[in-house]
Structures are given as C-alpha cells and as structure tokens.
Amino acid sequence: MSKPMNPVYAGLPTTIFETMSRLAREHQAVNLGQGFPDDPGAEDIRARAAEALVSGWNQYPPMMGIPELRQAAAAHFAHHQGLVFDPDSEIMVTSGATEALAGALFSLINPGDEVVLFQPMYDAYLPLVLRAGGIPKFVTLRPPHWRFTAEDLAAAFSPRTKLVLFNDPLNPAGTVCPLEDLSMLAHFCMANDAIAVCDEVWEHVVFDGIRHQSLIGLPGMRERVVKISSAGKIFSLTGWKVGIVMAAPPLMRVLAKAHQFLTFTTPPNLQAAVAFGLGKEDSFFDAMRADFQQARDYLAGGLEDLGFPVLNSRGTYFLNIDIAPLGETDDAAFCQRLVAEHGVAAIPVSAFYAEDPVRTVVRLCFAKRRSTLDAALERMAGVVGRA
Secondary structure, three states, rough: OOOOOOOHHHHOOHHHHHHHHHHHHHHEEEEEOOOOOOOOEEEEEHHHHHHHHHHHOOOOOOOOHHHHHHHHHHHHHHHOOOOOOOOOOEEEEOOOOOOOOOHHHHHHOOOEEEEEEEOOOOHHHHHHHHHOOEEEEEEEEEOOOOOOOOHHHHHHOOEEEEEEEEOOOOOOOOOOOOEEEEEEHHHHHHHHOEEEEEEEOOOEOOOOOOOOOOHHOOOOOOOOOOEEEHHHHHHHOOOOOOEEEEEHHHHHHHHHHHOOOOOOOHHHHHHHHHHHOOOHHHHHHHHHHHHHHEEEEEHHHHHHHHHOOOEEOOOEEEEEEOOOOOOOOOOHHHHHHHHHHOOOEEEHHHOOOOOOOOOOOOEOOOOOOOHHHHHHHHHOOOOOOOO
C-alpha cells in the first residue's frame, strides 16, 4: 500500500511492556513488569457477573450504563469521597478507563489546543492527545518526591491551555498528590480556564492510611473536571474493562457523544457485577488495601536487604528502585540485563517520558503472590555490585 498511514500510530515504536513481556517469556523470567495481580479477584463479584451473564439481559444496555451501576457509583463516591453526582446526568459507564480517556480527549480538544501533561505518564496519553490535534506541554516530575512547583505549572500553562491530563495516584511513581499541590493545580486551571481530565483509576489502591482526594472536590473545580475511575483497578479485575466517568452535565453531554461512537456500551453482566461490588462494606476495601500494602512492604524490605535503594510507594501496584546509587545510568540497559542474566522482568521508568527522561529508576509490580515475590528476590540476590 503506497498511501501513508496516520503518522501518530504508524510511527509508534513497540511498547516497553510488549518488549519486556517477550523477554520474560524468552528467559522464563519472573515477570514483575506486568501490572496486574496474581489473585483472580473476589469470588462473589465474579459469581455475580456469571449469574448476570446466564440469567440476565445480554442485548444492548443503555448507552450511558445500566441504571443500577450509575446509581451504585453515585452512592459509592458519595460515601467514600464525599462527592455528590446525579446518576442520570453526571455518570457514564465506558469500556474501560482508556476508552473514557480517549473519548474525553477526542471530544474536548480542538486541533491546536494546548494540553498539559505530567510525565512520567501512562503511555496512551500522548498518542491520544496528538491524534486529537492537541499540542502537548510537559511538566516533568523527578524522584524521589515526584512533585511539581508553581514555576513548573507557570511554564506549562498559558491562555491557550484547553486541558490538563492529570493522573493521581500516579503510575509509575506510586505517589499520591498532596492537597497543597492539588490546590495549586486547581488555581492554574481556573486562572487559564482549563478543563482537567483526571485519571483516578488507582483511587482505592492507596496505603499508609491515605484517603484519595479528587480534584473535582476542590472549590471552583466541580464544573471543569472529568473524573475517570476503573472497576478493573478498584476490584483487581483488570481484564473487565469497565470505566466510570463523572462530570457536570455540560461536559457529560459532549463526553457521551464521543462514547456513542467509540464503543457505545459495555457488557451488561460486568456492569451488574460492578454495581454489586461498589456497594460492598468498607471492610472489603480496607482489606484489599491492607493486602497490597503488606505485599509492598514485603517486596520493599526484601529489595532493601539485597542492597537496592527503594523509593517510597503510597499507591498503585508498583514500587520503584533507584539504580543511580548503584552506579547505573541507563534503566533500560539495566532491565535488559536483569531479565536476561537474572530472570526477573521489570520496567524502565524512562519509557514513561516523552522528553528529558529520568534514566535511573526501575518499576516493579508487587501485586503478586508471595511465592512470586520470593522467586524474584531470590533471583535478584547478588545483582547489586555485579549487575
């Protein structure tokens, strides 16, 4: 075929996730690069999905999502985050958070609009922004604290800023944005009349007694924030691809049009099961966080015992090691050696940057069985000093 393909996608390289997963298979490695739990997920939620599949409605559900799920989402976020949404006009169900992100960016960005992105970032962000015609403006975060300043925001925002795409808790950094930084970001959004699309899929996967604070709850932000949640992350069922979008009616009306022409709807049995799950007692969510925190602490302690400098993780399934004190300057090369010579797959955090990357941080997933973490630690013994 002689006619060119769209350059945004045609020019994309193979993702680091595909590369590292292939190397993990080739070397029969313990894979701590892939971001999903070993656990199959809560049995009663899965059983509700199975029951709804066999006995329930399997034709097109309502485009905005089944009423049962929208009502459950409204009750859930009112209870857990103090946020009040009208289930009929302010909540929409999508086929995963990535569809929600794509729909928001495609429907809100006009070609030439400036879009503020915080890096490191989820790898889908930049291609979607570029495909929508947006002009990216980057705020670069660096370890160990991964925080931004007013000067950082002032350099990225302008009167041409249409939208800011903000991930909190932040993958891959494992950080939770402090309230003072959220307030600073809200100020810049309001001062520049910008919409904030908030990727909050990790909102329940937070540790050390932290409770998630959504940007949409800050003064002046209710009408200019799109909040995106993920049932896959809330319930550790990453294959389900059920997203929940919340926004004020003027924004939601536009978001719904994009959703209509992307996927239109989401499997109704999964929606029914997510509605059931959102209504579970607080103890369910507390136990989930406690289990992941225990796994985080176990892997972090094991890595520290082996001589790896571990960066603090306050949320997500991930923690990072800083390889600079080990004399390493190339995280990608380090990860290549780690999988080939020691049989452990990890992800170089430089892959999450579009420009001026940090090259001395490596991401590991701790949402694994204890036996998996033990196998990884055993293989990493002796890496420090001879990797």
